[in-house]
Amino acid sequence: MGDDVGGARILVLADPDTLANQAAAAVAEELQVSIRARKRALFVLAGGSTPRGVYERLASAGAAAPWWSAVEFLFGDERCVPPDDEASNYRMVRESLLDPLGIAAERVHRIRGELAPAEAAAAYERELVELMGSETPQLDLLLLGLGEDGHTASLFPGSTSLEETTRWVVASRSPVAPHDRVTLTLALLGRARRVFFLATGRAKAAAVGAVLGSTSPQDLPATRVRALEGKPTWWLDRAAAANL
Ligand code: 6PG
Numbered sequence: 714m715g716d717d718v719g720g721a722r723i724l725v726l727a728d729p730d731t732l733a734n735q736a737a738a739a740v741a742e743e744l745q746v747s748i749r750a751r752k753r754a755l756f757v758l759a760g761g762s763t764p765r766g767v768y769e770r771l772a773s774a775g776a777a778a779p780w781w782s783a784v785e786f787l788f789g790d791e792r793c794v795p796p797d798d799e800a801s802n803y804r805m806v807r808e809s810l811l812d813p814l815g816i817a818a819e820r821v822h823r824i825r826g827e828l829a830p831a832e833a834a835a836a837y838e839r840e841l842v843e844l845m846g847s848e849t850p851q852l853d854l855l856l857l858g859l860g861e862d863g864h865t866a867s868l869f870p871g872s873t874s875l876e877e878t879t880r881w882v883v884a885s886r887s888p889v890a891p892h893d894r895v896t897l898t899l900a901l902l903g904r905a906r907r908v909f910f911l912a913t914g915r916a917k918a919a920a921v922g923a924v925l926g927s928t929s930p931q932d933l934p935a936t937r938v939r940a941l942e943g944k945p946t947w948w949l950d951r952a953a954a955a956n957l
Pocket of ligand 1: 762
């Protein structure tokens with residue numbers, strides 16, 4: 714299933730529900746592949762609204778699965794708001810996945826959005842170094858969304874954070890509120906065995922076409938994320954794939 718176009722593997726599903734069901738199954742499989750190989754899986758969660766359906770299906774299908782105890786939960790970015798704020802990516806993930814699965818707090822690595830952005834970024838980087846060491850970090854499965862401007866995580870077009878090659882976590886600014894963000898940089902986003910992008914809806918069709926266009930993909934943040942193993946997989950519904 715799916716086509717390889719340039720630097721991506723593209724899977725187009727009929728609608729968001731079908732996508733959520735199939736992407737959840739693929740997430741569960743990839744996490745177990747890593748656990749079999751490395752005894753654990755570092756799972757980087759996407760924020761925004763698109764992934765919620767995938768998280769809900771993972772929670773409902775996997776509640777009894779013992780392998781979840783080998784998964785460490787990380788975040789690709791966070792809005793600089795308290796963890797119980799309705800804009801918090803952590804809150805969305807806690808409600809849709811972590812609480813239903815009963816994930817132990819010590820395996821959830823939350824970006825502390827309640828801190829000042831630079832302080833939160835530095836603290837998260839220290840936590841990731843403690844988790845992975847400082848030399849050759851390896852993430853196992855990275856989920857990412859896509860903004861209508863081609864941003865991913867909280868790496869926005871034209872941002873200096875896109876040029877960061879050393880630090881793994883930086884503060885960034887979003888053109889839409891909440892403006893203060895903390896985001897993983899391409900230095901770390903490029904260290905995932907597998908990368909899954911999720912995009913649904915007509916509003917994303919132009920950005921998807923710009924990033925995946927077979928003729929001349931634009932140099933947008935989402936275009937610059939590579940996977941260690943294979944190509945990034947793009948999970949799209951028909952509406953988001955309309956320009957391909
Ligand atoms: C965030 C996300 C961001 C998101 C895209 C798409 O914190 O908002 O990290 O990159 O994935 O903006 O958001 P939607 O899924 O809400 O369309």
